[in-house]
Amino acid sequence: MAMSFLKILTLSFLMVGLSGFDYDKGIGLYSSKAEAFEECEDWKDSGNVVVYATNINIAEVASRFGLENPAPISNSSRSTIDQLKYADRLYEWNQLVENFLAKHPTKAMKMYSRMCEYEPSEKLFVGYENKKIQEGVWKDEDGMRGRMVKVKYFRY
Incomplete structure (x- = not known):
């Protein structure tokens, strides 16, 4: 009995390793597409927002x-x-x-530090983040705008 349990456990770890799970990248596994979407949106909404004026x-x-x-x-x-x-x-x-x-004349622009993108073929939502906005150092200047980088995965 203990041997079969060890085989199952070993096989499970092997499958997880081969499936490409990267626990450092913040992968969450959810029971449905709707749940994964909700979690990604909640994560996005908890990020920072920059509002700035730009010329029209x-x-x-x-x-x-x-x-x-x-x-x-x-x-x-x-x-x-x-x-x-x-x-x-x-x-x-x-x-x-x-x-x-x-x-x-100027207009107000709103930028979010986080966004979610749906990848149907992978059955996941990818969470992107702009560290400059998230850390509060973003400026509308060259070199200070940052860029969106993949940081989280919400798989279903």
Whole structure:
């Protein structure tokens, strides 16, 4: 009886070793896809978040400004008075554009230190982490943004 138990135990360790389990990589084995997903999402949500301001690109600026301040439309009338009124409206609109751009419009960006990615062929969710964000040293500068690296596996 003891011999068969040892054979089963040895065979189990051999199978685990051959299956590629890496206990240093933080592998969790879960009973279902839903449970693995929930655990990965909980892990992701427990990570840090960075919120920072970034400049809006020119297309966003034009779109945003155009919605709030539509460009004046020229009347088809050719009278001098109508043309002068249109020129005044156009001048005022251009002043609004310059003032808007002078404020250096920005938008808030949110970055998570962790994310989960589903790999159906492997039957697992991979947990990625950005150490710079997680450690609170992330900056929107070259060399300080870090990168996402695989750190956890949620297998089902």
